[in-house]
Amino acid sequence: MTxxxxxxxxxxxxxxxxxxxxxxxxxxxxxxxxxxxxxxxxRAEADGALLLESKIQPDTAYQKQQxxxxxWSEGDNFDLAxxxxxxxxxxxxxxxxxxxxxxxxxxxxxxxxxxxxxxxxFDDMSDSGPIELPPCELSRLEEINELVAxxxxxxxxxxxxxxxxxxxxxxxxxxxLFHMCEDLENSEGLHCLYETFKxxxxxxxxxxxxxxFCEETIFDVVGCLEYDPSSPSPKRHxxxxxxxxxxKEVIPINNPELLAKIHQTYRVxxxxxxxxxxxxxxxDNMLSTxxxxxxxxxxxxxxxxxxxCNFSQNLQPQAKETFYKTLSSLGIxxxxxxTLAADDAQTKTASIDILTYIVEFSPSVVRDYTLQQINNTxxxxxxxxxxxxxxxxxxxxxxxxxxxxxxxxxxxxxPENMLTSTNKSEKTDFLNYFYKxxxxxxxxxxxxxxxxxxxxxxxxxxxxxxxxxLELLSFCVEHHTYHIKNCILNKDLLRRILVLMKCRHKFxxxxxxxxxxxxxxxxxxxxxxxxIKGNLFHPVIDAFIQNNARYNLLxxxxxxxxxxxxxxxxxxxxxxxVENFGKVLDEVEYVQTFxxxxxxxxxxxxxxxxxDRTTLDxxxxxxxxxxxxxxxxxxxxxxxxEEEEEMWxxxxxxxxxxxxxxxxxxxxxxxxxxxxxxxIGKIMDKKVETHSPKLLNSNSKAxxxxxxxxxxxxxxxxxxxxxxxxxxxxKALVDYEGDSDEEEDDEGNDSLAPSPKRARLT
Numbered sequence: 001m002t003x004x005x006x007x008x009x010x011x012x013x014x015x016x017x018x019x020x021x022x023x024x025x026x027x028x029x030x031x032x033x034x035x036x037x038x039x040x041x042x043r044a045e046a047d048g049a050l051l052l053e054s055k056i057q058p059d060t061a062y063q064k065q066q067x068x069x070x071x072w073s074e075g076d077n078f079d080l081a082x083x084x085x086x087x088x089x090x091x092x093x094x095x096x097x098x099x100x101x102x103x104x105x106x107x108x109x110x111x112x113x114x115x116x117x118x119x120x121x122f123d124d125m126s127d128s129g130p131i132e133l134p135p136c137e138l139s140r141l142e143e144i145n146e147l148v149a150x151x152x153x154x155x156x157x158x159x160x161x162x163x164x165x166x167x168x169x170x171x172x173x174x175x176x177l178f179h180m181c182e183d184l185e186n187s188e189g190l191h192c193l194y195e196t197f198k199x200x201x202x203x204x205x206x207x208x209x210x211x212x213f214c215e216e217t218i219f220d221v222v223g224c225l226e227y228d229p230s231s232p233s234p235k236r237h238x239x240x241x242x243x244x245x246x247x248k249e250v251i252p253i254n255n256p257e258l259l260a261k262i263h264q265t266y267r268v269x270x271x272x273x274x275x276x277x278x279x280x281x282x283x284d285n286m287l288s289t290x291x292x293x294x295x296x297x298x299x300x301x302x303x304x305x306x307x308x309c310n311f312s313q314n315l316q317p318q319a320k321e322t323f324y325k326t327l328s329s330l331g332i333x334x335x336x337x338x339t340l341a342a343d344d345a346q347t348k349t350a351s352i353d354i355l356t357y358i359v360e361f362s363p364s365v366v367r368d369y370t371l372q373q374i375n376n377t378x379x380x381x382x383x384x385x386x387x388x389x390x391x392x393x394x395x396x397x398x399x400x401x402x403x404x405x406x407x408x409x410x411x412x413x414x415p416e417n418m419l420t421s422t423n424k425s426e427k428t429d430f431l432n433y434f435y436k437x438x439x440x441x442x443x444x445x446x447x448x449x450x451x452x453x454x455x456x457x458x459x460x461x462x463x464x465x466x467x468x469x470l471e472l473l474s475f476c477v478e479h480h481t482y483h484i485k486n487c488i489l490n491k492d493l494l495r496r497i498l499v500l501m502k503c504r505h506k507f508x509x510x511x512x513x514x515x516x517x518x519x520x521x522x523x524x525x526x527x528x529x530x531x532i533k534g535n536l537f538h539p540v541i542d543a544f545i546q547n548n549a550r551y552n553l554l555x556x557x558x559x560x561x562x563x564x565x566x567x568x569x570x571x572x573x574x575x576x577x578v579e580n581f582g583k584v585l586d587e588v589e590y591v592q593t594f595x596x597x598x599x600x601x602x603x604x605x606x607x608x609x610x611x612d613r614t615t616l617d618x619x620x621x622x623x624x625x626x627x628x629x630x631x632x633x634x635x636x637x638x639x640x641x642e643e644e645e646e647m648w649x650x651x652x653x654x655x656x657x658x659x660x661x662x663x664x665x666x667x668x669x670x671x672x673x674x675x676x677x678x679x680i681g682k683i684m685d686k687k688v689e690t691h692s693p694k695l696l697n698s699n700s701k702a703x704x705x706x707x708x709x710x711x712x713x714x715x716x717x718x719x720x721x722x723x724x725x726x727x728x729x730x731k732a733l734v735d736y737e738g739d740s741d742e743e744e745d746d747e748g749n750d751s752l753a754p755s756p757k758r759a760r761l762t
Contacts, residue, residue, distance in 0.1 A: 006026060006027050006084055006085070006088075006089025006090070007025075007026055007084070007085040007086070007089070008026070008027045008042060008082045008083060008089070009082075009083040009346060010023055010025065010051050010052055010080070010081075010082060011080070011082075011083065012078070012080055013080075013081075013292075019292065019344065021343075021344055022051055023042075023044050024045045024345075025042045025044045025045045025051050026043055026045065027041065027082060027089075027093060028040075028041050029056070029096040032053065035055040036055075037055045037056065038096070038100050039055045039056060040052060040053075040054045040056060040082075041053055042082070046398055052080070054074060054080070056096075056100045056101070058101055058102075060072055060073070060110075061073070061110060062097050062101075062109070062110045063108060063110075064094050064108045064109070065206045065292075065293075067087045067090060068084045068086075068090045069082070069084070069090070070090060070093060071206075071292065079292075081292065091105075109207070130160055130163070131147070131151065131160045131161050131164045132164075133147070133164050133168060133170055136170065136173035136174060136177060137177075138177060138180060138189055141177065141192040141193065141196075142192055144196060145195050145196045145199075147161075148161065148196050148199045148200060151203075152199060152203075158203050161203065162205040162207070162208060165203075166205075166207050166208060166211070171208065171212060171217070172211075174196065174197070178190070178220055179220070181193065182223070190227035190234075191227055191229040193224045193227070194225060194226075194227045194228055196224075197212075197221060197224045197225060198225070200212075201276065206293065209268075209293050213264055213268055213293070214264075215260055215263075218264070218268075219242070221271075222238050222241065222267070222271065225237070225271070225275045225276070226238065226275075235275075237270070237274070241267060241270065245266070247262075247263065261300060265294060268293060269294055309353065309354050309357040309358075310353070312357065313357070320361060321362075324358055324361050324362060328369075333358075333365075333369050333383060336354060336355050336383070337381065337386050339351040340352065340355070340387065340390050341386060341390065345395075345396075348390070348401065349401065352390075352401055352405060352408075353404075355408060356407070356408055359411050359412060360411065363411050363412050363417055363418075364417075364418075364426060366383070366412060367412060367426060369383060370382060370383050370384050370430070371429055371430065371433055374437070379437055382437065382438075384409075384412070385437070388405075388438060388441045389441065391405035391406055391409070391468070392444075392445055392465065394465075397460070397461055398464075399461065399464050399465060399468065402464075402465060403468065406468045406472055409442075410472060412430075413431075413434065413472075413475065413476060413480075414475075414479065415427050415479055431480060431483050432483075435484075442472070443469065443473070443487075443493065445462075445469065446469050446470075446496065446497065447491070447496060449466060450496040450497070450500065452499075453499065453502070454499065454502050455499060455502065455503050458505065463503060463505045463507075463508045466511070470500075470508075470512060471511065473493075473497075473515060474511075474514055474515050474518045477515065477518045477519055478518055485526065485527070488519075488530075489526070489530055492534070494515070494519065497512050497516075498516065498536060499539070501513070501539040501540065501542070501543045502542075502543075506552075506554055509554060510553060510557060513540065513554070513558065513561070514557070516536070516540065516561070517557075517564075519531075520561065520564065520565065520570070520573070525572065528570065528573055531576075532572060532576045535580070537576065537577060537580070537581065540561070541584065545584065549588075559591055559593050562593050562597060563593050565577070566597045566600055574597060574600055574601050575601060575604065578597060582598060582601075586598070
């Protein structure tokens with residue numbers, strides 16, 4: 001027999017009578033030697049792993065439901081279901097099952113007789129034929145009720161009764177009797193019908209549910225269940241469903257079958273939750289088929305909304321905006337908070353798709369809703385935190401849902417699409433909210449896995465999740481400012497992330513390195529000091545050494561990091577790397593990056609030494625001259641000084657005692673300086689005599705023409721009085737031609753070196 005593959009979802013009914021999604025794959029039927037028979041095989045769509053291997057037993061009852069479902073039981077209380085993507089695939093596998101069991105594929109259930117105990121078989125030997133139902137008449141209602149109740153005792157009689165009720169159209173006949181009893185106000189008959197229909201529910205047969213829950217009969221069934229004998233007065237369930245319950249359409253639904261499915265699901269859910277007695281009075285596994293009926297209907301409806309959102313992408317902008325505004329006004333976001341956390345994978349996937357469509361169209365709508373939750377919602381129930389939690393807890397080995405949710409968070413955190421107005425700053429409000437209420441949830445798995453010197457877990461699913469978190473954090477570093485900076489510095493986040501440099505998965509190592517590269521690219525000295533103080537280049541250098549010069553992406557990424565530091569001339573990081581890791585990096589010769597970095601470091605050191613030497617030389621003069629004379633605000637332009645110097649040489653011999661020679665000081669300034677200059681005149685004379693060889697050498701290097709003039713004129717006359725020395729000292733402060741080097745030094749906050757006094761030229 002050839003294999004037939006069809007795309008399916010595999011479900012298993014858990015202890016709480018809920019369907020668990022066991023995965024998506026392709027189903028086939030083939031002979032399995034180990035099981036010695038034709039078996040149903042489901043292999044995972046992602047990696048081909050075997051999800052199901054179930055031999056088709058000749059006595060197992062398989063049920064075909066809703067054209068795309070096959071349900072059966074294996075052992076006690078272990079129900080399985082295959083939900084097919086296409087009806088054709090379901091029909092083909094159903095034919096294979098019927099072929100093995102020798103059944104007609106037109107039936108919806110392959111076995112009428114289920115496995116029973118020996119006692120049950122013995123009890124039913126005398127009644128091996130089909131059950132004969134009494135005529136459907138008012139006078140026979142009590143007899144009908146006793147027959148249905150007695151058939152619940154054994155599985156064989158339950159099967160026979162279900163077949164009889166279905167084949168004879170008996171349910172519709174009973175509902176006709178209900179109308180007669182209600183018109184006649186026959187309370188006894190109504191109470192019998194209540195017990196009869198309650199027991200029919202206990203038969204747990206999907207074929208009967210299809211009849212009772214159709215549009216023409218469901219309200220009559222609800223009416224029968226209103227007349228509980230234990231209640232003094234009938235309930236008003238029909239009145240609630242018809243008059244009080246309101247159905248709101250987000251957009252018009254023109255498909256009548258789909259609209260009927262939505263109404264049917266709501267009403268059946270109401271019957272299960274409100275109308276029927278509480279589950280505690282039922283036997284185990286008594287209403288599993290009813291739960292399955294509701295569950296698969298809900299899957300269809302959520303998939304419908306997903307399709308609507310997908311279809312909305314083709315609408316014009318105005319119509320699309322109206323669509324999403326209507327969705328929001330009707331409470332789609334609070335509903336998504338619940339469905340995102342649903343156990344059913346298909347429902348969760350559809351919810352993620354719907355939220356993605358909404359966020360891509362208008363992220364501000366989601367941000368506004370989130371900000372409104374601050375004062376009235378618990379932190380773990382906020383929409384953003386639900387999204388983060390579902391991203392962290394994604395059970396898919398490939399983290400397909402987590403990748404989508406990370407994309408949603410990235411859009412919401414992107415400042416480029418945040419609105420800013422005069423009275424409102426969405427960027428400030430939302431980022432404050434996120435870093436106060438949500439970021440700690442996002443980084444919790446990262447911190448938990450990096451508490452020690454090596455990552456605690458290195459399984460593929462964990463490292464995939466950490467890579468998604470690092471990608472989102474790298475985005476935050478690039479687009480946010482002080483928010484993410486405070487988070488990194490306060491939680492020592494970079495150090496924890498660099499623990500991942502020791503991970504055996506290289507793609508996660510590259511994610512950690514990329515995060516550090518984003519930080520360094522900002523050229524922020526706060527970050528640089530944090531890196532230097534924590535010696536955070538150490539794990540990077542270790543990873544580089546451990547890579548052992550292998551030509552791979554990690555080697556290139558680390559080299560590019562240091563190349564960036566060199567090209568951007570980040571002095572603090574360059575100095576730190578060379579001084580702490582220079583000996584190790586000097587051995588790397590297959591690239592010139594570290595040699596160039598060392599050369600850049602040497603250039604920095606040479607500049608620092610030159611500046612220190614200049615500062616030391618200028619200290620001789622700076623220690624004696626008042627600070628006001630060293631202030632650059634009182635300097636004049638060099639060209640002005642040269643012209644005034646030439647005029648000074650051509651002046652007459654007679655000078656006024658109080659005349660100020662330095663043009664940069666006005667008369668008021670000169671008067672204020674007279675007292676200071678008079679007091680230091682004698683000190684300067686002594687310094688000139690003591691240091692005259694040094695000063696002459698310096699002047700000869702800076703401006704030789706002036707030294708020649710001094711030599712021709714001879715020694716300057718010694719002052720005889722204090723005011724004369726004050727006047728001459730002020731004249732000696734004039735700048736000389738050729739002192740440009742000294743001017744450049746002055747611009748670096750250095751002071752002019754003192755020059756010896758000279759005689760006037762005649």
